[in-house]
Amino acid sequence: MNKAIISFAISLVIGFGLGYLVFGVIMGDSDKQPQIAQTEPTDATSTTEKQETEAVKETASVDEANILNSKGCLGCHAVDALGLEGGATGPDLSKAFTDVEGKHGKPIEEFLKEPTSAVMSGVIGGNPLTDEERTQVLDMLKQASEK
Amino acid sequence: MKKWIPIASGLLAGFVAATISFADFSTSTNNQAASGSTKSDAEKVYVPFGEKDDYYLFASGGHSGQMFIYGVPSMRHIRTVPVFSQDSATGYGFDEHSKKMMGGYTWGDLHHPAFSETKGDYDGKYMFATDVGNSRAAAMDLETFTVKDIINVPNTSGPHCAAFVTENTEYMFLPTRFAVPIGSDYKPLDEYSQQYRGVMSAVTFDQNQEKLNIAYQVALPPWSYDLSDAGKKSSADWAVMTTYNTEEATTNLEINASQADRDFIVLFNWKELEKMVAEGQYDEVTGQKMIFPEKHKGGIYLVPVAKSPHGVDVTPDGKHFIASGKLAPSMTVFSFDKAFEAVKNQDFSGERNGIPILKYESVMEREVNPENALGPLHTQFDDKGMAYTTMFISSEIVKWDPKTGETLDRIPVQYSPGHSVAAEGDTVSPDGKWLIALNKIAKDSYLSVGPSHPESMQLIDINGKMKVIQSSPVNPEPHYAQIIKADKIKTIEVYPKDENNKLATYKQEDAKIVRNGNEVHVYGIAMRSKFIFDAKAKRPDVIEVNQGDKVFIHLTNTDFDEDITHGFAINSYNLNMEVQPGQTNTLEFTADKAGTFPLYCTNFCSALHQEMTGYFLVKPKN
Numbered sequence: 001m002n003k004a005i006i007s008f009a010i011s012l013v014i015g016f017g018l019g020y021l022v023f024g025v026i027m028g029d030s031d032k033q034p035q036i037a038q039t040e041p042t043d044a045t046s047t048t049e050k051q052e053t054e055a056v057k058e059t060a061s062v063d064e065a066n067i068l069n070s071k072g073c074l075g076c077h078a079v080d081a082l083g084l085e086g087g088a089t090g091p092d093l094s095k096a097f098t099d100v101e102g103k104h105g106k107p108i109e110e111f112l113k114e115p116t117s118a119v120m121s122g123v124i125g126g127n128p129l130t131d132e133e134r135t136q137v138l139d140m141l142k143q144a145s146e147k
Numbered sequence: 148m149k150k151w152i153p154i155a156s157g158l159l160a161g162f163v164a165a166t167i168s169f170a171d172f173s174t175s176t177n178n179q180a181a182s183g184s185t186k187s188d189a190e191k192v193y194v195p196f197g198e199k200d201d202y203y204l205f206a207s208g209g210h211s212g213q214m215f216i217y218g219v220p221s222m223r224h225i226r227t228v229p230v231f232s233q234d235s236a237t238g239y240g241f242d243e244h245s246k247k248m249m250g251g252y253t254w255g256d257l258h259h260p261a262f263s264e265t266k267g268d269y270d271g272k273y274m275f276a277t278d279v280g281n282s283r284a285a286a287m288d289l290e291t292f293t294v295k296d297i298i299n300v301p302n303t304s305g306p307h308c309a310a311f312v313t314e315n316t317e318y319m320f321l322p323t324r325f326a327v328p329i330g331s332d333y334k335p336l337d338e339y340s341q342q343y344r345g346v347m348s349a350v351t352f353d354q355n356q357e358k359l360n361i362a363y364q365v366a367l368p369p370w371s372y373d374l375s376d377a378g379k380k381s382s383a384d385w386a387v388m389t390t391y392n393t394e395e396a397t398t399n400l401e402i403n404a405s406q407a408d409r410d411f412i413v414l415f416n417w418k419e420l421e422k423m424v425a426e427g428q429y430d431e432v433t434g435q436k437m438i439f440p441e442k443h444k445g446g447i448y449l450v451p452v453a454k455s456p457h458g459v460d461v462t463p464d465g466k467h468f469i470a471s472g473k474l475a476p477s478m479t480v481f482s483f484d485k486a487f488e489a490v491k492n493q494d495f496s497g498e499r500n501g502i503p504i505l506k507y508e509s510v511m512e513r514e515v516n517p518e519n520a521l522g523p524l525h526t527q528f529d530d531k532g533m534a535y536t537t538m539f540i541s542s543e544i545v546k547w548d549p550k551t552g553e554t555l556d557r558i559p560v561q562y563s564p565g566h567s568v569a570a571e572g573d574t575v576s577p578d579g580k581w582l583i584a585l586n587k588i589a590k591d592s593y594l595s596v597g598p599s600h601p602e603s604m605q606l607i608d609i610n611g612k613m614k615v616i617q618s619s620p621v622n623p624e625p626h627y628a629q630i631i632k633a634d635k636i637k638t639i640e641v642y643p644k645d646e647n648n649k650l651a652t653y654k655q656e657d658a659k660i661v662r663n664g665n666e667v668h669v670y671g672i673a674m675r676s677k678f679i680f681d682a683k684a685k686r687p688d689v690i691e692v693n694q695g696d697k698v699f700i701h702l703t704n705t706d707f708d709e710d711i712t713h714g715f716a717i718n719s720y721n722l723n724m725e726v727q728p729g730q731t732n733t734l735e736f737t738a739d740k741a742g743t744f745p746l747y748c749t750n751f752c753s754a755l756h757q758e759m760t761g762y763f764l765v766k767p768k769n
Binding site for chain 2: 004005007008009010011012014015016018019088091092095099101102103104105117118119
């Protein structure tokens, strides 16, 4: 009797395995293959794209790195004229060199020392630029305004 | 017990258990496998975040008076552009420019949008639209998606079969739906046939000045003009429009305008009409140059067509025009070449109201009557010249070949399509790919919003067999639409500085308030995150006037930075406008209410948007 139970149990496992082979692997394949085929290339392309964009970004920031990047300006501002991508929270600074005086009522050099807008007061107040840094920022913004 | 029993039963039980666990009982396996090779319907309309649609759809907003802009194929609603009605979201109809354009009206019924064209193709510069409610036409600039000019069209009532533009946007012709006496003067309806007219206006658009003008008008018979299309290529100098109520009935038109077996298509040569005007063959009436066809012959002909026709559409090659009948179950294909021949040979069957009638048989190419298709209205075309006609009554789109009349495909839509629009489907070179059915009824298609159900636009894939793949609810009510390739439209990012604009203030220090008698002019600045109305004042963000003063607020947005739009509203003063980046806009009003009224920026502009406020103080009269 024990033997019969053991044979039943062994056959049960074999039968289950057989069933899995038929339904799970052989027939399941037809379903899954296209899915795998579709997802793989998509993943691959998106990773390559990502790598490419990252590579492009890196070169841009390495070439132009400098002060706007190291002081974190690009976190909020882009400078389209210099090809510098940046955040969209603050205005694009391409024309800042010429426009700040009219818009904020003081020359950009003064504005960078003591901004009149609430957001920039907070930013610069807590982390003021040294004279050298300010000169570098002004240089870059001048360059941008002339493009 | 025999040895094989436990083994066999074990195998069987195991197999059954595996079957239950792993076998796929759903019937979708085959479908999935079949669609695995092509995109699913959902994928065809899915535009992932960061990517953009291939086409713009400009859909008329009917009696909302607005234009709805959608992306295709996603069918995402991108923007509502106010045209003939006030719009508090943008302050349209409140600021001076738009208020003046609207001429005292607060609403309109925008029926048919039309793009400006160059050589019969959309050039992406302007969009035109007409107002059936208050007889106007508008021109929208596609650099900014704003209306630049609106013209009131005299002597007509309800330019329904417009706007359609000629091949190089030389003219827009605006014929009337409701016949009225010239100047809309009072005349008894018993004198309808003698005193009423269906006046058609030839409207020009000066692209440099961005101004609409009326070049001349034509006093057509007192019939109802319904739809129209301009010729193309070899028929470019011509245009066609359908007309009903040739019975000249004056009451219960539902019955009385459907008596005669045939109505007409008006066929006219606008080059010839232009020449007649140049030669002085017109009368001066209510300040307009008006051609009376019974006096000044030439250029206008009638083509008999099955009763109460509705749509008339010119094929992309410009060789044929197709009329569809509200009350006739068939489409009729007419030949321009045959019509030109008949005109040349004076092959007329008579005259109506002084206009020669061409013989039906001489101009007709074929009658097309797809089996059980009822209520043909409008026809669009694909890149292979095949026609797609909406069937209002049988709620379907029928694809057919204009060259043979053969029915090629049919698809049901939900329900009662008026117009449909194909990608660039009324140009000389339609794109194919997409067709959108503009359905008048959409019972039970969407979540209920009460007794009035949302209307719908259904996107149909016309690559191969037609298939409805997306459905988009729309505010009441779609009439017509146009689909243009997205890359044809070049929008600007900010308004350029205009140093010649005396109302603009670009520098903080120039912000000032100037009083002249009881007129107060405010030259102010809006920037994130403050208003400056008077740079030298103790409180630069306060405007103080006396009760009864006439106030002008000229506000410039000095954020030359895309997407930083400011709004300006005064509490309880029913006033509101918008200044887009770099733009200067003006509000003009009388400060008739004394009191203290906060003013604020309505359009979210930055983290400190909430702080962008001030006060409008009105000192009471003693």
